Amino acid sequence: MTDTDGSRALRAEIRGWFEQVLAAEVCLDRVPGCALTEEQDFAERRRYAGVLTRDGWAGLAWPREWGGRGGGYRERLVFAEEAARADAPDPLNRLGVDIIGPAIDVLCTDEQKRRFLPPILRGEAIWCQGFSEPGAGSDLSALSTRAERVPGGWRINGQKVWTSFGQYADCCVVLARTDPTVRPHAGISAFAVPMDAPGVEERPIRQMTGGSDFCEVFLTDVHVADADLLGAEGDGWKFAMTALGFERSINFLARQVRLTRNVSDLVVQIRANATRVPSRAKERVVGIHARAMALQAVVEANMAALDAGGVPGVETNASKVFWSETYQGMTDLGAELELTVPGFGDGLGAAWTSSYLAGRATTIYAGTSEIQRNIIAERGLGLPR
Numbered sequence: 001m002t003d004t005d006g007s008r009a010l011r012a013e014i015r016g017w018f019e020q021v022l023a024a025e026v027c028l029d030r031v032p033g034c035a036l037t038e039e040q041d042f043a044e045r046r047r048y049a050g051v052l053t054r055d056g057w058a059g060l061a062w063p064r065e066w067g068g069r070g071g072g073y074r075e076r077l078v079f080a081e082e083a084a085r086a087d088a089p090d091p092l093n094r095l096g097v098d099i100i101g102p103a104i105d106v107l108c109t110d111e112q113k114r115r116f117l118p119p120i121l122r123g124e125a126i127w128c129q130g131f132s133e134p135g136a137g138s139d140l141s142a143l144s145t146r147a148e149r150v151p152g153g154w155r156i157n158g159q160k161v162w163t164s165f166g167q168y169a170d171c172c173v174v175l176a177r178t179d180p181t182v183r184p185h186a187g188i189s190a191f192a193v194p195m196d197a198p199g200v201e202e203r204p205i206r207q208m209t210g211g212s213d214f215c216e217v218f219l220t221d222v223h224v225a226d227a228d229l230l231g232a233e234g235d236g237w238k239f240a241m242t243a244l245g246f247e248r249s250i251n252f253l254a255r256q257v258r259l260t261r262n263v264s265d266l267v268v269q270i271r272a273n274a275t276r277v278p279s280r281a282k283e284r285v286v287g288i289h290a291r292a293m294a295l296q297a298v299v300e301a302n303m304a305a306l307d308a309g310g311v312p313g314v315e316t317n318a319s320k321v322f323w324s325e326t327y328q329g330m331t332d333l334g335a336e337l338e339l340t341v342p343g344f345g346d347g348l349g350a351a352w353t354s355s356y357l358a359g360r361a362t363t364i365y366a367g368t369s370e371i372q373r374n375i376i377a378e379r380g381l382g383l384p385r
Helices: 005-026 038-054 073-085 094-107 110-121 236-272 279-307 314-340 351-363 369-380
Strands: 127-130 146-150 153-164 171-177 188-194 200-205 214-225
Touching (some): 005 038, 073 236, 073 279, 094 236, 127 153, 153 171, 153 188, 188 236, 236 314, 279 314, 314 351, 314 369
Parallel strands (some): 127 171
Antiparallel strands (some): 146 153, 153 214, 171 188
């Protein structure tokens, strides 16, 4: 991003902060050349969330009334760029800060904002999303989890899957069907469900990378109060679309910045092994680099639009598809070179191969590329169904 005088000063302040706190207070478990265990990774991300909150960086673009700094999204972009430069971890509560919190701020009552937003920003409440189900992935309107009115609140029964960080979360936004008599999109409501409520069970899902960031969540006669209904009854679809809009814009921002950094790392490694890397691989990395730069320009424009009062639109769906496929192209090439060029990767172990395995999910989570293209065609281009 091209800096103004103000963003240049902010960048220097952020860079100095990372130099002061990251190694001393956050990355205490890191050993060069060794991957962190899940427990170490969780502890590191928890520490990082704590120092972000303590020093006022957690809510850079959040309103001051909820504990934020009241800055703009372009300032948030500067922070993301410096975090990538410093190789900082993802904060454990990023879903709450970048996706769920902003959706609550847009759609919920003042009482709910006062109740939920400050603990999210302080890192006291880790949130997860209970959206996808075994029979309802990108087609959320097919969900079967149900919520029935009972005295004093609601009783929820159902199952969620691919719930990120469910085993660590304190609260979950659960989408549930509250009215089966209306069209599918209109009969869904959103609830704030404490993860320690009786009847909630989470089961981590082991992935092919060896990690278990995702969970299955089972809800059996889980009781929540009327005050836990997020927005109005029947507004669950609106809440989900608003949250997903923020996921593909604000939360996506950090992913785009990391992609740019990863592509730069791949270019450096190819240059360092220039005599042994095939010409076709060099040609491929040029195309990947061009895509990453184009995506960076689009994200900067999206952040400027948000700062001007806009809301995430269909352009974020297009950015998500472009990012997913660029990321996979990068990890495909990195893993291929890691496996075929001896010593490629500069002693980083199987970093590209691991990224390749993790990258298979990028065209699936947050809406599959097929669903995204349908949305772009129908809502963005006005094409017939």
